[in-house]
Amino acid sequence: MAYQVLARKYRPQRFSDVVGQDHVTRTLLNALAQNRIAHGYIFSGHRGIGKTTIARILASALNCRTTIGSEARPTPEPCGICDSCKEIREGNAVDVIEIDAATNRGIDEIRELRDAARYRPARDKFKIYILDEAHQITDAAFNALLKTLEEPPDHIVFMMATTQPEDIPQTIRSRCQHFSFHAVKFEDILTQLRKIAGDEGVTAGEDSLSLLAEAGDGSMRDALSIMDQAIASAPLEKGRAVLDAAQIRELMGTVPNAVFEEVLEAVAQNNSAAVITTANRLLDAGNSPAQIARQFVRYLRNCLIAKIGNISAEGESPNAELLQVSTDERKRSARSAMLFSEEELTRFLNTMLRTFDDLGFRQEQRFHLELGLLKLVHLQRLLPVEELLSQLPIRSAESRGSAPSTTAPSRSSSSTSAVSTPPAPRTASPFEADRSRKTVMADTSQPEMVTGALALATEKDEKLAEGPRLVKPIAEPAIEPIATPIASAPVTGIPTAEALQQLVVDALSSAKGQQSSADAISDAAFTIEGGTLRIQTTVSKTMLTVVLNSDADKILRNTLRANGAGELKLQVEPGAASTSAPKPKKAPTGSVQGKALEHPMVQQAQKLFNAEVRNVVDLREKE
Ligand SMILES: [Zn+2]
16 A cells, blocks of 8 residues: 555544544534534634544535444444445545635636535535635635525535635625634644554654654644654664654754753853854754744743743643643743743844844845844843833923922932932933833832922823833933923022122133033023023024033032022023024924924933934825
8 A cells, every 4th residue: 555644644534533623523523413514614723733634524424324323323423434434535425525725716616616516416415515725715706605605505515624714704704603723732742643653663752752743833734744754764773763852853954942041041141152152053063044043933932931821940830731842841941931031031032033034035144143142142231212211200391380399309329319419410321221220120119209290290191101110310401491490409598690600600610621611601691580590692502512511511500509599490592692492493283293203202212312303204004
């Protein structure tokens, strides 16, 4: 007899032999027992999990010539010995027509089918059409089929197998019974492989069978195909093929997951050198970058699931089922997962997925893989920009007006109070922010320290501040055209504007490298009006940030504070000619650019990075 591949040789002939689809087989057996047969069935699910197999078994059961309940057929399962059962098994039954819809998808083929369906079955009870890959059928062809399904002749049963049930028109779906197939569980595939290895006289260890079952990834047929290949290439020992895990890995071009565990350990230790050495070892051994990336993505996904499912290093958890891999692999993923936070693992997975995508169309695959792996080492220190923005003080127009004169004390360890020490320098470094974020997060025992203006602002603009824990005051930028409270100091009588001006000029002149700012202040006009100190400079708006840099601003504010003018609002204005606060160039309102520029996030980002919005691209789909 000609060689038959395992997937066909061990194709189930009875419902009870089908692995992992109990919810389908149970329902179908009940329906058969009660003789409640629908005229249309849709079997949907991943490839290689038994859709067509179940359709064939159902066809046999429907057309089996032995009556249910008789000695040869005590249950609704097909008897397997009558002519009908035999013919269906061999694929030459006249009344069971299997159509590959991928190639016969047009209106003509379906019309032909529809016309043929009008005639009674040649011999058996039902005329059964099994449409494989049914989602491939064109809409027009489905419409041609619709009438038959609406008023089906008694002898017709349609069975549609598909991987994409959503592509089948609703009008068809609503006239069929829809069975959604499950991915076959790892344990189920493993048990089946073990049984088949025994039947085939193959020596196979648990590790190699686990490897095959994992490679199947929920598909029994895939697992069996790889097993076929593995048996064919296995060495013989006393006439028995011997399966070996290393040999199977070589066959599939995969590397052991132990390597990825090593890589993640190196990432946890910030050891770029070890990461690159491991990658080089794998690449030099002939593994393709894309294959390594794909496997690493899977491994990271398993680690993330282990983390989320709280799977212990012993591989145990009520959620252990989430990971359809062998116990050893589950333990390994859990070990790796313990090195990182869920957030970090998510970022790693995201990065490796992108790397894997990139590899598809890059020339220098090796470099991209190395870059992707190195990114993981650095990722731990990177912060998303949203997080950075959320750490900025919230300064919407309303909160400015209503802000009390006391500034909330800074929660970072470097400055305990905005009054007694100069505010911490503004930094855009993610590393710095990460460190201070960790300090802030460790300090959650004192939530009441976030007070006044900030707490108020949080309520007003929840979008920007995710919660009080991330809110901390950062120094005001050097030049702020609109009034801001300076600091709190007891009121001891405010000197005159001229006196203040002289004090500031003196302070700046004595400071190192502040001569130009001293000159600018000396040329400016100081006026005090209703609690606001207005400094009208002669410097243009662009030059103002350069001349009155943050150091000059610090000296200015400190001088005012030291001289009892601390509670005055400070308003520094550019160019003598301009009388009102300068407005940024306005884009037409309603335009995308205008909307983008008005968005508080964009405004915060502009301030943070001292940036300018040059161009706004509208990526929404045009109608
Ligand atoms: Zn039969």
